[in-house]
Amino acid sequence: MSTTKITPATVRADFNDPAAVAHYTRAAHFLGLWESERIMIQRLFTDSDAPLLEAGCGAGRVTLGLHQLGYRNITAFDFAAELVEQARSLLAERAPGANIRVLHADATRLSQTAGARAPARNAPDAGGHAGALFMFNGLMQIPGRENRRAALREIRAHCRAGAPLLFTTHDRENCTPAERILWRMEAERWAAGRQDPRLVEFGDRYFEDETGRTFMHLPTRAEILADLAATGWTHKHDALRSDIARESRPVRDFSDECRFWSAEAAATTASWV
Numbered sequence: 338m339s340t341t342k343i344t345p346a347t348v349r350a351d352f353n354d355p356a357a358v359a360h361y362t363r364a365a366h367f368l369g370l371w372e373s374e375r376i377m378i379q380r381l382f383t384d385s386d387a388p389l390l391e392a393g394c395g396a397g398r399v400t401l402g403l404h405q406l407g408y409r410n411i412t413a414f415d416f417a418a419e420l421v422e423q424a425r426s427l428l429a430e431r432a433p434g435a436n437i438r439v440l441h442a443d444a445t446r447l448s449q450t451a452g453a454r455a456p457a458r459n460a461p462d463a464g465g466h467a468g469a470l471f472m473f474n475g476l477m478q479i480p481g482r483e484n485r486r487a488a489l490r491e492i493r494a495h496c497r498a499g500a501p502l503l504f505t506t507h508d509r510e511n512c513t514p515a516e517r518i519l520w521r522m523e524a525e526r527w528a529a530g531r532q533d534p535r536l537v538e539f540g541d542r543y544f545e546d547e548t549g550r551t552f553m554h555l556p557t558r559a560e561i562l563a564d565l566a567a568t569g570w571t572h573k574h575d576a577l578r579s580d581i582a583r584e585s586r587p588v589r590d591f592s593d594e595c596r597f598w599s600a601e602a603a604a605t606t607a608s609w610v
């Protein structure tokens with residue numbers, strides 16, 4: 338097994354891999370929004386004309402879902418070029434002429450991407466997008482806590498004060514007794530320096546299945562609360578997906594239980610910029 342640490346470049350290559358591209362493209366074409374996503378999106382983003390920023394859009398599953406819910410001003414981006422291409426082709430086919438921009442951009446360096454700002458015609462509400470999303474655990478696929486914080490800071494910098502942010506994570510604490518035992522064993526491995534050398538932090542997982550290789554950080558609740566506070570976001574609400582909606586069998590086959598988080602862009606202060 339390789340001992341090279343996982344970097345954002347590893348994750349990008351994994352998402353550009355044909356198995357992953359096929360997996361996310363299929364979901365974008367045939368699965369669509371989860372019921373829990375639909376409920377949370379409509380609860381948080383109440384103005385369908387306001388500019389929305391979608392991070393980690395992949396092949397456009399949520400982007401198309403937003404369009405179908407009536408959102409009319411969407412900027413979506415992903416750092417995996419193959420997925421961006423799939424998203425653009427899906428939207429050209431299913432949402433022709435829609436006011437949707439799909440950019441090739443890295444969430445941790447959004448300021449370096451032309452076009453990531455809210456479109457100019459929204460200039461009167463200066464300060465950017467009226468809401469942001471990072472769905473299906475994409476934020477937790479950024480290796481390294483400082484990198485995840487950089488992404489949260491960059492997204493905040495592209496939103497106006499008061500803008501809602503919606504994202505999901507897995508949950509290291511809300512797990513089965515068997516998983517709890519596995520985490521205890523993992524903690525012992527880290528304490529003894531015997532963990533998978535590719536991992537960056539405790540809570541990371543890196544695994545391979547028929548959909549390709551997946552890096553995922555599983556956070557604690559305290560960790561997310563601290564990361565939001567440190568990056569210009571005020572935590573508003575969090576809930577397990579199963580408490581929001583009962584998902585269909587295809588959605589449950591596609592994705593495990595997760596936690597939905599909502600936060601609000603705090604007024605600009607020196608503490609997080």
Ligand SMILES: C[S@@+](CC[C@H](N)C(=O)[O-])C[C@H]1O[C@@H](n2cnc3c(N)ncnc32)[C@H](O)[C@@H]1O
Nearest residue numbers: 352393394395398415416417443444445473475
């Ligand atoms: C689990 S996939 C979800 C894709 C899509 N939102 C969906 O629900 O089908 C996570 C996405 O986040 C993207 N991603 C991860 N890190 C990123 C980063 N630093 N900047 C932009 N996109 C990133 C990946 O390329 C991938 O497309």
